[in-house]
Amino acid sequence: MTNILAPPPVQPIPSFRLPWFVRLVLRQCWLMIHLLFSIYQFGSHFLQVVESYIISLGLLQSYQNLQLHNLRHLAIVVDSEEARNTLKVKELLHWVSKIGVNYLTLYDMEGVLKKSLxxxxxxxxxxxxVKLLSFTDGKGGLAKAASFLCSKYQNDELTSYNMKDPKITESEISDALNAVGCGGPDPDLLLVYGPVRCHLGFPAWRIRYTEIIHMGSLKSMKYGAILKALFEFSKKQQNYGS
Structure with a gap:
């Protein structure tokens, strides 16, 4: 007996294949785009190297005598794998000190710098x-601050105000971090040395208003590139807090 509830047979989808000459043209177009993009990347990198070299030689007057009054706190993030190159890190610190930075936070996720420096x-x-930080400092600091705030709101002196749903403000979090010894000023500028464009675990609550610049690999760092980053930062107007 025929099953009247059985679904109708599925019709095969006809295959579609572009003609060989169309595929050839598309492949040549893709190779051309890839070549142009590679040329652009090489040219851009070459110009950056030349510019950094010229700045390092002091041939551009505008990059001399930097005005760093807006740079109260500089932070540098280094990829942990590259941070094992202690000589490069020391050279970087020497350059930053030579430029005139007064307060620096140096961070890597795994704490390599804390062990070596x-x-x-x-x-x-x-x-x-110079203050050395790692990922465990930020994680532990946040846990301590949370415990501090919890204890604060369980205190009899505060609960007497009949606060049913207390709201924790940003300033209270900052005060809690300072109280447990894990606070500090937010960096005005964050320079990142590593293969990826991210802050690599630097405490997020401390970079709310921070300017972040990716500097590329530590092994290819350039003095002129640091001068340029600080010069561009000095020209920017920061309006937060107004």
Whole structure:
């Protein structure tokens, strides 16, 4: 007996294939686009290298005598794998100190810099204050601040105000982080050295208003590129907090 509930047979979808000459033209177009993009990338990188070299030689007067009064706090993030190159990191710190930065936070996710540089900073920082951070500092600091706020709102002196649904403000979080010794000023500028364009786990609550610039790989860092980044930052007008 025929099953009247059975679905109708599925008709095969006819295959479609472009003619060989169309496929050839499309492939040549793709190769041409890829070639043009590669040429653009090479040319852009070459111009950046030349510009950094010219700035390093002091041939561009506008990059000399930088006005750093708006740069109260500079932070530098280094990829943990590249942070193992201690000589490069020390050279970077020497350059930043030479430029005139007063307060620097140096961060890598795995804490490589804390192990290799802790106690060995005075020889090449020329009085610049340097704070070393890793991912565990940010994670632990947030946990301590949360515990501090929880204890604060459970205190009898505060609950006597009949606060049914207390709202934690941004300033209270900052105060809690400072109270547990994990606070500090937000960086005005964050320079990132690494293969990816992200802050690599730098505490997000400390870069709410921070200018972030990706500097490329640490092994190809250039003094002129740092001068350019600081110069461009000095020209920007920051209006937050008004």
């Amino acid at each position: 802790d106690g060995d900073l005075s020889n090449f920082t020329s009085g610049m204050t």
